[in-house]
Amino acid sequence: MKKSAKTILLIANGDLRLSANQACWPAQQAMEQALTAAVARFGYKLVRAHAYQPGVKHGFISSQKEGMAVFANLDPKTPIIVAEAVWQYSHHLLAGLISHQAPILTVANWSGTWPGLVGMLNLNGSLTKAGVKYSTLWSDDFTDDVFLGGLSAWLKTGVVKHRTTHVKPLGRATVPPRARKIAQQIAADLRRRKSIMGVFDEGCMGMYNAIIPDELLFSTGVYKERLSQSALYYGATQVSDADAQAVYQWLLRKGMKFHLGTDEATELTEAQVLWQCKTYVAALRIADEFGCESIGIQYQQGLKDLLPASDLVEGLLNNSDRPPVKNAAGQVIRDGQPLTHFNEVDECAGLDGLLTNRVHTALGQPVENTLHDLRWGDWDRSGTTKEYVWVFLISGSAPAEHHIDGYAGTDSLRQPPMYFRLGGGTVRGIAKPGEIVWSRIFVAGGKLKMDLGRAKVITLPAAETERRWKETTVQWPIMHAVTYGVTRDQMMARHKANHIQVAYAHSAKEADLALYAKAALAAELGLEVSVCGTKADGRPF
DSSP, X not given: OOOOTTEEEEEOXXXXXXXXHHHXXXXXXXXXHHHHHHHHTTTOEEEESSOOBTTTTXXXXXXXXXXXXXXXXXOTTSOEEEEESSOOOTHHHHHHHHHOOSOEEEEEEOOSSSTHHHHHHHHHHHHHHHTOOOEEEEESSSOSHHHHXXXXXXXXXXXXXXXXXXXXXXXXXXXXXXXXXXXXXXXXXXXXXXXXXXXXXXXXXXXXXXXXXXXXXXXXXXXXXXXXXXXXXXXXXXXXXXXXXXXXXXXXXXXXXXOBOSOTTTSBOHHHXXXXXXXXXXXXXXXXXXXXXXXXXXXXXXXXXXXXXXXXXXXXXXXXXXXXXXXXXXXXXXXXXXXXXXXXXXXXXXXXHHHHHHHHHHXXXXXXXXXXXXXXXXXXXXXXXXXXXXXXXXXXXXXXXXXXXXXXXXXXOBOOTTTOTTOOBOBBOBBOSEEEEEEEEEEETTEEEEEEEEEEEXXXXXXXXXXXHHHSOTTSOXXXXXXXXXXXXXXXXXXXXXXXXXXXXXXXXXXXXXXXXXXXXXXHTXXXXXXXXXXXXXXXX
16 A cells, blocks of 8 residues: 555554444544544645444454554555554554554543543553554644644654653662662562462453563563463362352451342342352462462453453452462461452563562551553542542452442442453442552563652542543542652653552652662662652652
8 A cells, every 4th residue: 555645544453352342433433533634734644544344333453363464555654643542452553563664653532431542551562562663642632732733743753752851760869778678688589589470371452561571570580370261260160159158258248349130241140249259269279379479360351251250359369358268278378468469461560569569568568559540530620639630440450458448438340241241340449548659560672661650549529530430431440649740741651551550658758668669679670760750749759
């Protein structure tokens, strides 16, 4: 497909799941119309590189095979815009984008409802890991001056540059002696004793950026145990009904609420919850058998056709206070401790979670930590705060300790049928106010890297929380986060993943110390570390 110099090709990458692509197609169409108009303002023509397909009722690329076929017919020297209004599987495009010779621009709609933002962030992280040069932009409606200025620059030069002055190498920060000492002790223990990361089927939903090459992981003292989700399924079938009931009754006694119905196709049922309880027991027993300090369950492919969603499992595993499970020797597995779980088998989050657990244990800080999607953000419509408030929202589970009122403030709703045919309940709540450390491990330039920053979680009025839930996914746990010294656009320009790791501390001062200790630990283990933004009081690190 040879095009004129004024032609820009448009690629629309999508989900693997037909239902998701069909549901999101109208939003993608609207985005493409606005983007086409924006490109036309500068005298260029945006041309779809692949046609709408009436047979499947959408125009997304929906597999790696399809992506390769599309790129095989494109002029590799024609610039490309990858436009995303939907969650997308990055590996559908990687083969084509890696070999493309012209400028690449990734673009997303600033929307909580249509998850193009998280899709684009994942693609950006994947391209970064693969060493592919690209530029990136985002916009509410593609008419604002910031977006148009960036688009104009890219059309003229093939590059958009964003200011990331909020990022500072750890070497330029002053790490307190206590933090450095704790980091050295933990690093020495990891080098000597090492740690096992259990991976239940590697690679989830095209997240190439979430796979850490083994040779990069070795220097951290962490080694993968590759486990099969089929073994987890079999293990769940071997858990007794009595053991499943014991887990369920424990949760009910704690005050967790399950919104139950009778229609398996559309409602959460007790049978679905009990299968989740069996999977929880099986996951702990397998982890214990293989000596895993952390595990990640893929679920989204494979297990979704066999078992209800793994979210209840994941949320419980990341909580210190959780239903006890005994191993074959009759001992309670990791009694009073989490078994760090990394959702969607995101190994970068898994390594981060393990380091967080070790550091927070040493400091006497809360050890519960989880990843969230960096889903969306908006100004507070209630007038409670003038600060920009992010919506951190993971797709189903957060540890109950992160929620207002713990288990009593936690409920479980059926996962949306569009994604989860067999149902299963979420671990949903509103994140409690407090000081947090956020972080992300990623791969760039063949190296493991880590960004860390500080933030606070705030409480918003019920109506504003409901608005934000309805703009995103009401079944999932929500965190209202305000980042210190990092603006919306700075976060988007720098962050190399759809996921962001969070952990609480008892105070702002203690959160600063936890950040320093984790940053120093990562550096001790060979990661290239940067601190982002400021402390709570606005002072630099």
